[in-house]
Amino acid sequence: MSSASKKIRFGLIGCGQISSRHVASIKTSKNAQLAAVCDLNEQRAKQYNVDWTTNYHNLIKRGDLDVISVCVPNGLHAQMGIDVAHANKHCLMEKPLGLNLQQADRLINAFKKSGKKLFAVKQVRFNPTVLALKDAVSAKKLGKINNAALVVRWCRPQEYYDNDAWRGTKKLDGGALLNQGIHYIDILQWILGPVISVYAKTDTIGHKIEIEDIALAILKFKSGAYATVEFTLSTYPSNLECSLSVLGKQGTIKLGGPAMDTIEIWQVANCPKPTIKNGLPPNVYVGGLYQGSCPNHIFVYQSIINYFLKNTKTFADGLEARKSLEIVEAVYRSAKQNKEIKLPL
Structure with a gap:
């Protein structure tokens, strides 16, 4: 079979809210096929009109699947992923890899032993704005980076947590920074490099939940740069901003908008503001309840398909996804212990 006609067959575990993004992405590619799904709720499992089961072990043992996409609550990620590795399948894991580094390392090691690939969902890396900033920093257009500021002022009404029992729990959700903020912590370290220390505060101030809904942190990078992080889900009535400002000796760039999807400032010597294609608008959920x-x-799925068909590596793997999880865990440790935490952990 030629690579042009070959189809990568996907199985999907978890037919909740985010699953629709996965299914739509698979259906968009002529080289991908959604072959089977699994969900504990039969009605949700049936919605995609493919083979279905309520037992994920039945799904992962099928011989006709290439990649298993895991889209279940955070606290179930690591063990399900390990089971996928033991079933000798590749895996695409929604964020985070696990609730902590211990879980993530068990997951990564399972795939290392199996010889199969552990792919990670890092979709924000494909924002055209983020790619433009990444290119500018990598090409040293801003000179030495002095400092940066990540601001995520998002809204999650109490209804968001009340609608699903797992949300807001320590056991299955794990944390707001872990669930929502990790996307942008990933962008921060992807662009600025390794973090060597974290000092942070977290609290729960706007919701009746077990986890934090606000996190403030100071990060120091191996390069000598510093970054501040302000993250909250207590912005009302809707998302206010998701911005990243990067300040270098030769210029400043600020990405903004509700999802880091616009270029607000581009002041860089000998590097004019690029003309970028329009990105996709932010996800809107539950009839506009939140974004x-x-x-x-x-693009995540296309990177996986290209790996199999063209042997290109434009995806984030387990080790890459571990980096942002390590920073989030350092934030939690710092807040709990009220001290600066050194990395690596």
């Missing part, structure tokens, strides 16, 4: 990041899952 999320831009729905770039289609």
